[in-house]
Amino acid sequence: xxxxxxxxxxxxxxxxxxxxxxxxxxxxxxxxxxxxxxxxxxxxxxxxxxxxxxxxxxxxxxxxxxxxxxxxxxxxxxxxxxxxxxxxxxxxxxxxxxxxxxxxxxxxxxxxxxxxxxxxxxxxxxxxxxxxxxxxxxxxxxxxxxxxxxxxxxxxxxxxxxxxxxxxxxxxxxxxxxxxxxxxxxxxxxxxxxxxxxxxxxxxxxxxxxxxxxxxxxxxxxxxxxxxxxxxxxxxxxxxxxxxxxxxxxxxxxxxxxxxxxxxxxxxxxxxxxxxxxxxxxxxxxxxxxxxxxxxxxxxxxxxxxxxxxxxxxxxxxxxxxxxxxxxxxxxxxxxxxxxxxxxxxxxxxxxxxxxxxxxxxxxxxxxxxxxxxxxxxx
Numbered sequence: 152x153x154x155x156x157x158x159x160x161x162x163x164x165x166x167x168x169x170x171x172x173x174x175x176x177x178x179x180x181x182x183x184x185x186x187x188x189x190x191x192x193x194x195x196x197x198x199x200x201x202x203x204x205x206x207x208x209x210x211x212x213x214x215x216x217x218x219x220x221x222x223x224x225x226x227x228x229x230x231x232x233x234x235x236x237x238x239x240x241x242x243x244x245x246x247x248x249x250x251x252x253x254x255x256x257x258x259x260x261x262x263x264x265x266x267x268x269x270x271x272x273x274x275x276x277x278x279x280x281x282x283x284x285x286x287x288x289x290x291x292x293x294x295x296x297x298x299x300x301x302x303x304x305x306x307x308x309x310x311x312x313x314x315x316x317x318x319x320x321x322x323x324x325x326x327x328x329x330x331x332x333x334x335x336x337x338x339x340x341x342x343x344x345x346x347x348x349x350x351x352x353x354x355x356x357x358x359x360x361x362x363x364x365x366x367x368x369x370x371x372x373x374x375x376x377x378x379x380x381x382x383x384x385x386x387x388x389x390x391x392x393x394x395x396x397x398x399x400x401x402x403x404x405x406x407x408x409x410x411x412x413x414x415x416x417x418x419x420x421x422x423x424x425x426x427x428x429x430x431x432x433x434x435x436x437x438x439x440x441x442x443x444x445x446x447x448x449x450x451x452x453x454x455x456x457x458x459x460x461x462x463x464x465x466x467x468x469x470x471x472x473x474x475x476x477x478x479x480x481x482x483x484x485x486x487x488x489x490x491x492x493x494x495x496x497x498x499x500x501x502x503x504x505x506x507x508x509x510x511x512x513x514x515x516x517x518x519x520x521x522x523x524x525x526x527x528x529x530x
Contacts, residue, residue: 163259165190166240167224170258170361172214177255182206189242190258194218230362236335237262249381253406256380257359261335264355270326273303274411274442275382275403277375277396278312278389281421286389288523289413290315293386296439296488298325302446303354305330305382307374308347310340312388317350326354328381332374334364375399383446384409386436390424397424400433409445411436438526440488474518477501477509482529485519489528 169180169190186204187193193201193215202212231238239246240259247266250256274297276290294304294316304320306313308329320327329350333339335358338347350356359377360370379385379402387410390396400410410433415422429435434445474482477499484490484498496506510527513519520530 161191162189162242163228163238163240164221164224165194166242166259167227167238168194168218168221169215171220171223172218175211175214177257179207179211180258181254181256184241190240227361230336231261234336235263247381250377253376253380255376257377260357260359261361262355262357263335264328264351264353266328266355266357267326269301270303270328270354270381271383272301272446273305273328273382274446275305275378275385275399276312276316277306277378277385277387277399281389281391282311282315283389283419283421285415285523286312286413286421287315290388291319292489292522292526293388293413293436293439293442294319295323297442298323298327300439300443301325302443303328305378307332307371307378308339308343308350308356310343314343314346317346321349321353328354329356330374330377330381331356331358331366332360332370333366334358334360334362336362337365339366372398376402379403379406379408382408383449384411384442386411386413386442387425387428387433388413389415389421390428391420392423392427394424397428400428409434411442411445413437437491438489474513474516475509477505478513478518481506481509481513482518485527485529489522489526492525492527495527 169175182205183193183201184190187196198209198212198216201207201215202209228238237245238259238261241251241256245266246260249271276294278286278290290312297304298320303326304316305328306316308314308317308331317327317329327350329347331339335356338344347356357377359373364370375398379399385400385403385408387396387400403410410428412425412428412433413436414429415425417426434441436442480499481495484495492506492510496503499506510519510521514521518530519527521527
């Protein structure tokens, strides 16, 4: 057992050494890993064998063989231990399976919290830097619905919709993962420190960047590819042309992931990117059900069990209430999730005026609440 521990420690140290080797890059590391099967074996190999690896050459081989900053590696490991952060190398069993198949998967990931097997069923929620009230409400409703359906919500913990997505998932009792474009000791934005701590208790905060790495502009495209890589699909809530959320969507397309988009006002710049995505084939999302229906074939078992449980809980509450038959019928429709008033009308044989009156009574009783856009949900 001690030998196993030593091997794991050596692999981590050698993996971090690869990270700290100047101008090596993830693509080069994956070429070397494919040939030598571990970071430790790479350092044991001769410069000649390393240089003979595809796209490596003598200069990179020399930088690897002459690496001497082992004190930096050991300080990084000690700092992680002191901060309760796990550094997970590519060959470690806790390295996320969702990332392993990508050629540009990180050599190591830094993680506070825990990623579970269920987190393979996740949706990324991304946005433009600016957030409208419409975008906030859409992100809040959909993220909450995703969490209630048993899906993990992934985002970047940035200001605005990222923050709303994480908070909504946590508020629904769900799991969420934040991917940072900085080291885990550089919380950005700083006002999200409390959110950072909450996420680590009901999910994980991860980064591929070493400690003391600031939120540099060039880090965020790399961050975005991880957000996409960890998810089954990417939901773009608002996006101006050229925004980072569209970069994330392009990564999702390259990785074979589903792309979802919330439609917006054609006169708003922040809606131009999402509307163009829909025009190019992204799934139009009016409610969380549009995402669930699209993903159901892939994760049918988990979704069905979770949704049935949630629906059963609500149904049992409805049965226990002293309400009229029409009120109960409306609550039963809403047990599957929020519905637009027109959707309720289509499901029930009732006049619009009568439906409006019953919904008002249910709101006064504290059983139903109205959302933006004449949508209603069970409280």
